[in-house]
Amino acid sequence: MLPRLVLLAFVWGVNETLQLPVWLALCVIAADAVILLGQLRHYHLRAEDHIRDTGAMALSWGGYLMCLLVTAACVILWWDMILIATRAPAGETFETRMRRERAALYVLAPDATGQRLRFEGEITYGLTTRVQALLETGPELREIELTSPGGHVYEARGAAQAITAAGLDTVARGDCTSACTLLFIAGTRRRLAPGARLGFHGYGLAQAVHLPSYDIAAAEARDMAYVLSRGISRDFASRMFATPAQSMWYPDEDTLRAAGVLRD
Template sequence: MINRAPVALPQSFWLHLVLPRAVILLALVTISSTVRVPVGFLYVLLVADILFFIRQFLRFQANADNHLQSMGGMTLIWAGYLVTLVAGFASISLWWGAFLFSSQPETPELFTDQMDRLHAAEYELSLSDDLLSLTFNGTITFGLTKRATELIAENPQLVGVRLTSNGGHIYEARGFANLIREHGLNTMVRGDCSSACTLVFVAGAHRSMTPDARLGFHSYALEFGSTLPNLDLEKEQNKDRDFFRGQGINEAFLIQMFDEPNTELWYPSREEALKAGLLTQ
């Protein structure tokens, strides 16, 4: 066993007690609040710290004994005991905090964030390869207007929107439609564009369809239940009928567009769509 030469008590106070413990306490502050360390590894670190803390105190005590034998005073020895006591309580508190921090579950996803993520999974809204059009596929649902607003603001070069959708929430469709009309974007249907999607389509400055595309219309219905207070389906239909009228759709079509029961879809032919003014080219 190697015997260590005695160290002057002031030097031992700083080197054996204060500085090492200060470094350890700073590390404990980090792992008790910001860095999540696995609990198993924390136990290993805790045992190592306990052993090191004992070693710190024993080395200081050995130098304190030498100090007393040399007729030194008690002031610095009592200061060392006080530092040891305070550091011990601080270490216990910080180790307790580190175990609590590492044991708690990850921050749960906020309900609003979860719903936004789930709704976003129901559709795809992306830029075309030429960066001139937005391509929308899927269900018209919550968050669509917000996402479309962001993309349009980020891409002022956009000239059109390509649609493939079986519909969805009429209020989001209205928001998307108003956005398209405000920016003078063109609309094109690829595949089916039914129900609420037709409101988005008719908002286009110029409107077109691919050869195999279809527009599907039906009367309005509630998604849940048969009635809701203060909600008049006929009033809602007339509101959107006025939007179609403002986009140049003829009166004969406006009378017929909501005649189909909400359980069925009416697909006007291309000739009927041209005659009605749904298609501009």
């Protein structure tokens, strides 16, 4: 019992003084659980020997009750350790936490040469600000590589404007679909990496929610004008926005080049 009380005190002390990384907290909990199981097994064997030798059960059953209480205390401390490990850092504001969680949805970083910016993941709030910041601190950037299933079209518009203003070229790697195509079209020169695909569809917001104060048709018309301003043919743009939001249109490379989507 004494070794277990010492371990309980140790775990309690860690919870009171430290915020362990999640992986380390799980390792500590797993190790303590293995030790606890060994201690419970040891007590059970000793209790059986005591009952067999003396015939007295009261003391042994009291020990089992103590084991139950100790196990409950361990579970409480383990759960507390998990909560501490996963809570937001001390002093972090709600805005900072939301920014950190959104940034975790994508990767945005320059490559080793400093001339290519790599974006992979979901387009979410805060992306435009991060793109602008990287462009300001990395004037040698010449190209942005895109891999994304899309995301917030409003944020994609802002990031696309930043890409165009910086004169970056764009290259799609893997799938660049939905709102990601707005970023791709923003490039001065636009190309596909081997095996890459561009996926297009129209707006789905009108069917998903009713927003009486938001003109869906006007928003789509604004994006249509932007697409046309980037040298895309009207026939291609019309089919792009006519594609139902529940499906995806993947035009082949010849079609993309003929429509002006790809540009050397």
